[in-house]
Amino acid sequence: MKIFSAKQIAKIDAYTIEHEPIMSIDLMERAASKIFKWIVSHFPAPQNCKIFVGPGNNGGDGLALARMLAVKNYAVEVHVLRITDKLSTDAAKNLERLNGLNTLDLYEMSSIESMPWLFKDDIVVDAIFGSGLSRPLEGLVLDVVKAMNASEANVIAIDIPSGLMTEDNSENSGRGIVRADYTLSFQFPKLAFLFPENAQYIGEWEVLSIGLHPEIISSETTPYRMLSKEFVKSLLMPRKKFDHKGTYGHGLLISGSYGKMGAAILASRASLRSGIGLLTTHIPRLGYQILQTAVPEAMVSIDRSDIIFTEYPDLSQFKAIAIGPGIDKKQNSFRAMIDLLKEVKVPMVIDADAINIIGEHPELKKELPLGSIFTPHVKEFERLVGKSDDSYTRNCMQREFAKNNEISLVLKGAYTAICCPEGSCYFNPKGNPGMATAGSGDVLTGIILSLLSQGYPSHVAAIIGVYLHGLAGDLASVDFGVEALTASDIVDYLPKAWLYLKK
Numbered sequence: 367m368k369i370f371s372a373k374q375i376a377k378i379d380a381y382t383i384e385h386e387p388i389m390s391i392d393l394m395e396r397a398a399s400k401i402f403k404w405i406v407s408h409f410p411a412p413q414n415c416k417i418f419v420g421p422g423n424n425g426g427d428g429l430a431l432a433r434m435l436a437v438k439n440y441a442v443e444v445h446v447l448r449i450t451d452k453l454s455t456d457a458a459k460n461l462e463r464l465n466g467l468n469t470l471d472l473y474e475m476s477s478i479e480s481m482p483w484l485f486k487d488d489i490v491v492d493a494i495f496g497s498g499l500s501r502p503l504e505g506l507v508l509d510v511v512k513a514m515n516a517s518e519a520n521v522i523a524i525d526i527p528s529g530l531m532t533e534d535n536s537e538n539s540g541r542g543i544v545r546a547d548y549t550l551s552f553q554f555p556k557l558a559f560l561f562p563e564n565a566q567y568i569g570e571w572e573v574l575s576i577g578l579h580p581e582i583i584s585s586e587t588t589p590y591r592m593l594s595k596e597f598v599k600s601l602l603m604p605r606k607k608f609d610h611k612g613t614y615g616h617g618l619l620i621s622g623s624y625g626k627m628g629a630a631i632l633a634s635r636a637s638l639r640s641g642i643g644l645l646t647t648h649i650p651r652l653g654y655q656i657l658q659t660a661v662p663e664a665m666v667s668i669d670r671s672d673i674i675f676t677e678y679p680d681l682s683q684f685k686a687i688a689i690g691p692g693i694d695k696k697q698n699s700f701r702a703m704i705d706l707l708k709e710v711k712v713p714m715v716i717d718a719d720a721i722n723i724i725g726e727h728p729e730l731k732k733e734l735p736l737g738s739i740f741t742p743h744v745k746e747f748e749r750l751v752g753k754s755d756d757s758y759t760r761n762c763m764q765r766e767f768a769k770n771n772e773i774s775l776v777l778k779g780a781y782t783a784i785c786c787p788e789g790s791c792y793f794n795p796k797g798n799p800g801m802a803t804a805g806s807g808d809v810l811t812g813i814i815l816s817l818l819s820q821g822y823p824s825h826v827a828a829i830i831g832v833y834l835h836g837l838a839g840d841l842a843s844v845d846f847g848v849e850a851l852t853a854s855d856i857v858d859y860l861p862k863a864w865l866y867l868k869k
């Protein structure tokens with residue numbers, strides 16, 4: 367699913383009106399009826415509804431919704447915020463349509479003195495501003511939003527919480543943004559929904575389709591997409607009857623150190639559960655028996671050091687290499703990493719302390735083999751790329767870094783973002799807070815190594831890997847819940863995740 371900017375959404379809206387064709391007031395009616403149906407199914411009548419309406423089309427949606435709810439036995443109060451004399455054409459038409467409807471109460475609000483009391487069980491609808499917000503809130507609107515936020519009512523935001531910009535909130539203080547319990551967004555999620563600091567405003571969000579024109583949705587380009595099962599499935603390569611283990615590649619995993627052999631086990635098991643033909647895991651000497659016992663399918667390459675990574679095997683046989691899970695970042699490992707980067711010609715997955723080493727020695731970036739993939743969490747990202755105060759800025763830095771260094775950069779989190787060298791950015795909707803547990807990142811590294819070894823192009827390996835990892839975590843959480851979930855469970859649910867993905 368594509369994610370568009372506010373400007374693009376306005377363009378798609380206008381195209382739909384011209385080419386469906388449909389009158390703009392009817393498109394608004396369609397949009398409002400989607401919100402109406404959602405409210406009826408989640409908060410059946412009778413209920414008290416207080417709808418706060420702004421001057422634009424977001425307000426128009428609120429007015430149309432008020433009419434629909436009023437005839438369905440909801441006790442509806444409409445509060446039109448008089449911050450300007452001008453309503454949008456369609457908002458004005460919908461206001462007119464309320465004339466003569468004596469089943470609702472209509473108020474004009476020009477000062478905060480007329481703010482109604484909001485009770486715990488009230489449904490409060492935020493239809494003040496949507497994607498047309500052009501500046502931070504002030505004056506009356508700010509006061510109304512503060513009162514809404516101070517209440518315990520159920521707040522439902524139409525399209526986007528008022529005060530929140532669709533994409534860039536780096537200049538937004540956060541003082542005047544509606545804290546919704548539910549955000550019902552039209553047709554597309556907004557980029558701002560995917561950033562952790564905005565979760566407090568958005569609450570639970572849902573996308574309601576309003577039938578915008580498919581032609582322009584497909585032709586309009588955007589760097590941002592949300593991954594879907596259909597999209598990821600379309601990237602899979604079939605396995606054929608006469609294929610043998612050589613077909614699916616030989617991967618090298620450099621992993622583990624004293625006290626962190628578990629990382630090597632998790633990543634190795636994840637690789638083998640993701641279709642790799644052959645796997646060699648390079649580990650410090652002390653881990654030999656541990657790994658051979660825990661993962662009999664993996665071949666083992668032993669470092670001269672008992673406890674850390676200081677050398678690597680002959681590279682000629684490997685189709686892809688992953689380095690990082692549990693390796694530590696001692697001086698000798700850094701030296702071995704320099705030599706390795708100079709020699710490697712195949713794509714690499716670079717994770718954990720291998721990222722930190724490159725962060726501390728940025729000159730190593732120029733040695734990166736083509737098709738490399740970095741998999742940092744936020745802290746590792748900051749060491750590699752730099753700090754930022756907000757997620758939008760961080761996302762811009764992520765896209766730039768991927769482009770400038772011609773690598774794929776996976777920023778792990780609740781909506782993991784995968785930025786590709788040509789500028790696109792994919793967000794992963796799968797995964798859950800149960801995956802915030804030791805070792806789950808090691809599992810992801812193993813999966814991506816496996817896909818690279820099988821010959822998937824780098825950005826495709828990153829996309830499939832991230833999606834599959836989240837999916838396995840979700841399937842595991844069905845049986846185990848989130849508290850008890852461990853990284854080993856994610857590996858154990860990879861078979862189910864593959865089956866579900868291919869179904």
Ligand SMILES: NC(=O)C1=CN([C@@H]2O[C@H](COP(=O)(O)OP(=O)(O)OC[C@H]3O[C@@H](n4cnc5c(N)ncnc54)[C@H](OP(=O)(O)O)[C@@H]3O)[C@@H](O)[C@H]2O)[C@@H](O)CC1
Binds near residue numbers: 375376397427496507
């Ligand atoms: N595309 C779709 O899919 C469909 C979209 N629909 C709906 O339309 C919504 C977008 O509507 P919209 O463009 O009229 O913008 P909206 O947010 O209502 O307000 C803009 C007005 O507010 C003003 N204003 C802005 N910021 C302000 C501030 N801080 N303080 C004070 N004023 C401020 C701004 O004034 P200006 O910036 O020009 O000064 C302008 O007058 C969208 O979110 C969805 O709900 C559906 O109906 C149909 C299908």
Ligand SMILES: Nc1ncnc2c1ncn2[C@@H]1O[C@H](COP(=O)(O)OP(=O)(O)O)[C@@H](O)[C@H]1O
Binds near residue numbers: 743779802805808809
């Ligand atoms: N709240 C969450 N929702 C979805 N996925 C999550 C969440 N928390 C963590 N994850 C996923 O779990 C993994 C954690 O990786 P990482 O922080 O490197 O863990 P570790 O270093 O312990 O292996 C990432 O893939 C991340 O996307």
Ligand SMILES: [K+]
Binds near residue numbers: 527
């Ligand atoms: K809104």
